[in-house]
Amino acid sequence: MPDQLLFGMEVFLNGLMAGVLYALVALGFVLIYKASGIFNYAQGVMALFAALTLVGIMEGQVPFSHLINAVFGTEVHHFGWHLPAVVGIVLTIVVMVGLAWAVNHLIMRHLVNQEPIILFMATIGLAYFMEGLGDLMWGADIKKLDVGLPQGINTAIDEVTFNAFGYGFFIDNLDIWATIIAIILVIALMIFSQYTKQGRALRAVADDHQAALSVGISLNFIWVLVWSIAGFVALVAGIMWGAKSGVQFSLSLIALKALPVLMLGGFTSIPGAIVGGLIIGVGEKLFEFAIGPMVGGATENWFAYVLALIFLVFRPQGLFGEKIIERV
Amino acid sequence: MKTKTLITAAAAAFMAAAPAMAELFIPSLTYRSGPYAANGIPTADGYADYLTLLNERDGGIGGEPINMVECETGYNTEKGVECYEALKGQGALVFHPWSTGITYQLIPKATADGIPVHSVGYGRTSAKNGEVFRWVFNYPANYWDGASIAIKHILDEEGGSLEGKKIALVYHNSAFGKEPIRTLEELGAMHGYELVLLPVDHPGQEQKSQWLQIRRERPDYTIMWGWGVMNQVAIQEAVNIRYPMDHFIGIWWSGSENDVKPAGEGADGYKALTFNGMEQDYPIFEDIQKYVVDKGLAAGAGDQIGTVLYMRGLYSALMTTEAIKKAQEIHGTAQVTPAMVRDGYEALDITQETYASLGLPGFGPDIKGSCQNHGGQGLGAVSQWNASEGKFTMVTDYIEANQDVIQPLIEADSMAYAEENGITPGCD
Numbered sequence: 001m002p003d004q005l006l007f008g009m010e011v012f013l014n015g016l017m018a019g020v021l022y023a024l025v026a027l028g029f030v031l032i033y034k035a036s037g038i039f040n041y042a043q044g045v046m047a048l049f050a051a052l053t054l055v056g057i058m059e060g061q062v063p064f065s066h067l068i069n070a071v072f073g074t075e076v077h078h079f080g081w082h083l084p085a086v087v088g089i090v091l092t093i094v095v096m097v098g099l100a101w102a103v104n105h106l107i108m109r110h111l112v113n114q115e116p117i118i119l120f121m122a123t124i125g126l127a128y129f130m131e132g133l134g135d136l137m138w139g140a141d142i143k144k145l146d147v148g149l150p151q152g153i154n155t156a157i158d159e160v161t162f163n164a165f166g167y168g169f170f171i172d173n174l175d176i177w178a179t180i181i182a183i184i185l186v187i188a189l190m191i192f193s194q195y196t197k198q199g200r201a202l203r204a205v206a207d208d209h210q211a212a213l214s215v216g217i218s219l220n221f222i223w224v225l226v227w228s229i230a231g232f233v234a235l236v237a238g239i240m241w242g243a244k245s246g247v248q249f250s251l252s253l254i255a256l257k258a259l260p261v262l263m264l265g266g267f268t269s270i271p272g273a274i275v276g277g278l279i280i281g282v283g284e285k286l287f288e289f290a291i292g293p294m295v296g297g298a299t300e301n302w303f304a305y306v307l308a309l310i311f312l313v314f315r316p317q318g319l320f321g322e323k324i325i326e327r328v
Numbered sequence: 329m330k331t332k333t334l335i336t337a338a339a340a341a342f343m344a345a346a347p348a349m350a351e352l353f354i355p356s357l358t359y360r361s362g363p364y365a366a367n368g369i370p371t372a373d374g375y376a377d378y379l380t381l382l383n384e385r386d387g388g389i390g391g392e393p394i395n396m397v398e399c400e401t402g403y404n405t406e407k408g409v410e411c412y413e414a415l416k417g418q419g420a421l422v423f424h425p426w427s428t429g430i431t432y433q434l435i436p437k438a439t440a441d442g443i444p445v446h447s448v449g450y451g452r453t454s455a456k457n458g459e460v461f462r463w464v465f466n467y468p469a470n471y472w473d474g475a476s477i478a479i480k481h482i483l484d485e486e487g488g489s490l491e492g493k494k495i496a497l498v499y500h501n502s503a504f505g506k507e508p509i510r511t512l513e514e515l516g517a518m519h520g521y522e523l524v525l526l527p528v529d530h531p532g533q534e535q536k537s538q539w540l541q542i543r544r545e546r547p548d549y550t551i552m553w554g555w556g557v558m559n560q561v562a563i564q565e566a567v568n569i570r571y572p573m574d575h576f577i578g579i580w581w582s583g584s585e586n587d588v589k590p591a592g593e594g595a596d597g598y599k600a601l602t603f604n605g606m607e608q609d610y611p612i613f614e615d616i617q618k619y620v621v622d623k624g625l626a627a628g629a630g631d632q633i634g635t636v637l638y639m640r641g642l643y644s645a646l647m648t649t650e651a652i653k654k655a656q657e658i659h660g661t662a663q664v665t666p667a668m669v670r671d672g673y674e675a676l677d678i679t680q681e682t683y684a685s686l687g688l689p690g691f692g693p694d695i696k697g698s699c700q701n702h703g704g705q706g707l708g709a710v711s712q713w714n715a716s717e718g719k720f721t722m723v724t725d726y727i728e729a730n731q732d733v734i735q736p737l738i739e740a741d742s743m744a745y746a747e748e749n750g751i752t753p754g755c756d
Contacts, residue, residue, distance in 0.1 A: 007544055014536050021534075066629050132361075139629075140365035142560065142586045152568045152594075170543055172536075172568055241533065244564055246590025250363035250531050250557040257534065288537040298501040298527035300537060 003167070010169045011289040012282055017175035019281020020182045024237040025258035026265065026273040027185070028230040033267045034206045035226040036108070038119045042127035044255025046096075046231055049134045051238030051247040053095050055143040058088035063137040085147035089235070096231030097224075104224045112219075131252060140249060145242040149177050178240045182274070185236060189229070189270060198225060206268075256301075263308035266321025276319060283307045351395040352388060352652060352664070354379065355415040357425055360628070362402035363531060364556045366586050367637055369628055371426065372398065374641025376627035377620050381612075382649060384619040389652050390662035405429040409437070416441055421669045422648055424448065428504040431464075436749070439463045443666045444651075444673055448644045449474075449580055449603055453507055456703030457742035458674065459753040465673050465702040467647055468695050469603045472737060473706035473729035474579050475508035475551075477601055479515045480727050481577065481710050482549050491520040496547035498538055498554065498562055501527035505553045508579070512551070514733050521548075532558025539565035552578040559587035567594030574599060577710070583720060584636040588713045596715035599723070603708045604643040605691040606720050608634050612687030636720055643692060651676050674699050693726045699755035706731060 025047065032040040040046075056063060060079040069075060083091075107122055150173040162168035193199035204212040205222045213219055238247070241254050265276025284300040284307070292299045311319060356375055359368035379396045388394050397418075399411035408430030412423060416437075422444045425431045431451035438445045439462060446465045447455070453472050455464040469477075483490060497512060499505035509525065516523045524547055526538040532554060539562075542550060550571065552562055559582045566576050574597040578587070583600020616633060620626050632638040655664045655672030664672070676697040683691045693707035706729035711720040746753050 007540075011537070011540060014540060018534060018536055135361060135365070140360070140369055142366045142590060144590045144592065146592075151564070153570065170540060170569060245533055245557050245560045246586075248363070248366050248557060248560070249361075250533065253363060253531050253557075254533060285537055289540075292537070296527065297525065297538075298529045300534065301529040 006165050006167045006169075008286070008289060010167075011285050013169060013171060014175070015282035015285030016278055017171065017179060017281070018285060019261075019278035020175070020179045020274075021237075021240055021277075022257045022261050022280055023274045023277025024178065024182055024185075024233065024240060025254050026261040026277055027189075027270065028233040028237065029255075029258055029262055030265075030267060030270055030273045031189075031226055031230045031233065034269075035202055036119075036205075036209075036223055037116060038108070038123060039116070039267070040230065041120060041123040041255075042130060043230065043234060043258070044252040045127040045130045045134075046099075046234035047238035047241065047254060048247070048249060048251040049099070049130050049238075050092055050096055050231060050235035051145060051242040051251060052134045052138040052143070054088050054092040054147075054235065054239065055145050055242075055247050056138045057091045057095075058083050058085065059143075061138060066139065067136060089147070089239075092235055093232055096235060097228045100224050100227030100231050103227055104220060108223060108227075109220060127252070131249065135249070142246040142248040145239065145247050147239055147243070149174055149239075149243060151243065174240070174243055181236060181240075185233065186270060186274060198222075202226060257304075260304040260308035262318070263305075264311045264319055266318025269318070269320030272318055272320030279311075279319075280304050280307060351393050352421055353395045353397070353419045354648065355411070355418075355420045355423060356396055356398045357401050357408055357411050357423065357427075357430065358398045359401050359403040359426065360398075361400060362404070364403040367556065367584065368403060368426070370584075370632035370635045370637035371641040371644075373627040373630075373632045374638035374643075375424070375645045376641075377616055377633070377638075378642045378645035379649070380620050380625050380627070381616055384623065384625065385615060389649055390656040392662045394649075401427065401430065403427055405433055409433050412437060416443055421652065421664065421666050422446055422673075424644055424648070425451070428452075428502075432503065435461065435464055442670075444670045446644070446648060446651075446673070448640070448647065450504070454738045454741035454745065456701065456738050457753075458697075458699050458702035459755060460742040460746045460751055461702060462756070463670060465697070467673075467676065467697065467702070468693055468704040469706050469708050469729070470703050471504075471507035471553075471579070472511040472734045473703075474601050474708060475511040476515065476706075476729035476734060477708040477710075477727045478551050478577050478579075479512070479519065480730065481599075481724060483519065484724075486548075489519075493521040493549070494524060494545065494547040495521050496524040496526055496542055496545070496550045498526045498528060498535075498542075498550060498552045500532065500554050500558055501529050504555065508551070508553055510737060511734060514737070515730070518733065528554070528558055528562070530558075531556060532561055535561050535565050538562075539569050539571075542566075542571065543569045549575045549577065552576065552582045554578065554582045560590045563588055563595050563598060564591045566598075567591050573597035574712070577601065580640075580708070583711060583713075585718070585720070586637070588715070589718075593715045595713055598713045600711050600713075600720065601708050602636070602711045602720070602722065603692060604639055605688070606636055606639060606711060606722060607690075608719070610688050610691065615687060639691075646686065646688070646691075647676070647678070647695070650678055650682065673697060673702070706734065 028043040032038055060081040062076050065077050154171045154173050157171045158168035201217045202222055261276040261280050265272030284304045287303045288299050358372035379394045383394050401408040412434055424446050425434055428450045431447040434445050444463050451466055453470040455461040455466050512523050528535050576598055578600040580601045588595040588598055621630050651672040654675045655668040656662050658671050659668045674697050678695040695704040707726040709722050709726050710724040712723045713720055
């Protein structure tokens, strides 16, 4: 098999894996938009905040320690424990649920029936507030995140492909785990929305929140629920991306990777986020591989948006988005 | 009413007294927040702590207390310019922009305002030509020096020949990241190596394509010009593809503890350039502890002392204060102006004796400036990460960049700038 074809296959597979990571970020946006019509600008910061909280809890860091020490003249920094990842994740989920409750009760509840742009602005404010809160709580240093997921080349795939083609493919173990976790997450979300009472209520609110309200569904509960789920998805994305780069404040910028996925997959479709992520991941990687060297490289950021725009021209609602028809 | 009158009178008295207050006003454009805060905090802390030390131990410089005011830029060019505009009128003696983007914006402004700008190992490389860039300094080394030092080190490792070798440059796709390309191309033509260019888009969180290409092309060495998250991701990806870490060399902005720690043990052996020492037992630490930390005056949380970037911030303050001392000496007054500080920078003469007398023996290369030379002698060393000990250690002596290659490039670039901007080169 020609080398370029083999390399292309390797790039394709890695593109799929990268797409899963993009989709993980995009999922959080979709969940909130679908249930409440809010484009949550803070989704990237939520991933950062969740990852910071996870590391902080696991490492026994005292939240707000700098502030506490400055005010009370103490020298407290650590509780002195190192918690297992599972415990850390559970406690972080509790924090994210608390955050969801606070966001809904302190901000969103007061903005019901406001224009979408107002809600969007509120999430911009929320993003910057959470970034500052994260800094104040856990500090701005880069933290190593180790939840036990393996990283580095998958030797089995390397050996199998080497024996078959004479060239071993590189697939990162972390990306394989990200894919498995994303599949489980999507299946769990679909089961939740199809087969549970709360899930059906969530779908009802997504379809028509006034009708849902009229049959006794609590909007407050549903919005707390959906922000909690988005917080959980943010935690998963934060873990995956944080494992690659350490947990640091630029983690919030992963939201930029989700935008072309949303444009392509639609803002209201969970399968759309997944398929959109895969198309963007594969598309940008193959373009960089094939065309990048001819144009000086670094094409991925802009090509992802070009790809999304092409789809947008033909399907403005995105690949899986709902077409909005307004009759006069 | 009485209270209001008193406050007004006090404010008026303060305003009247302010111009007479003798102090050396040194602003610090910091970024303690935002995506690059993890690097900005130790740098700002080192800078601030050194100035605090001089105030507390020596009563300032030449008897004049230092007034250091931080302005938060968030590593954002627009905010950096706002900080400059807000502070320049308050008698700022010198600006350290701490960002190549901000430096580029400040070069014409500071030139017009007559305020020195010191970009320590970043900014515009050709600013080394003091006859064109009259108010800009980039001691002790610039990016082209860095590129040359990296190649000299590789030459040493390869027994003096790079014929037929392949060297990859993984770089931030920005003006900063592109700085070394021309030098590396010139050196490639001279030494016979093939240069593979691999740009990484900002911020650099996703670099799979670049590292797959490195895995395919198997360059003998990889040089990195990165900053922020790009560094951590690149080092992790290098570990993932099992790239030999001792063949992976970062510029001095890709060589702090922040860059290697997230990759854990796998980062062991990673190399980075440096232009300042990284020992943990400099005598100055005792003074910092006594006069700064113990008095509760440490900048930030006081937890960054001795880290690579803290020492770089401290080194920057050291060069600035030595320039101010020189200015005071030249002009016979402790109350120096920005123009006098420029004279001090041009007369800068830091030797090993200077470092030793400041409690930092062997901390940096000798620096001798002049009207023509605003960038020093272009010396740098190679450091290596020891993961088990959790620290970088210098593994070479200071290496002099190949000025035969670099000087003509500086000349060409600076003269082009002079022509574009109607500058007549020369010393006034």
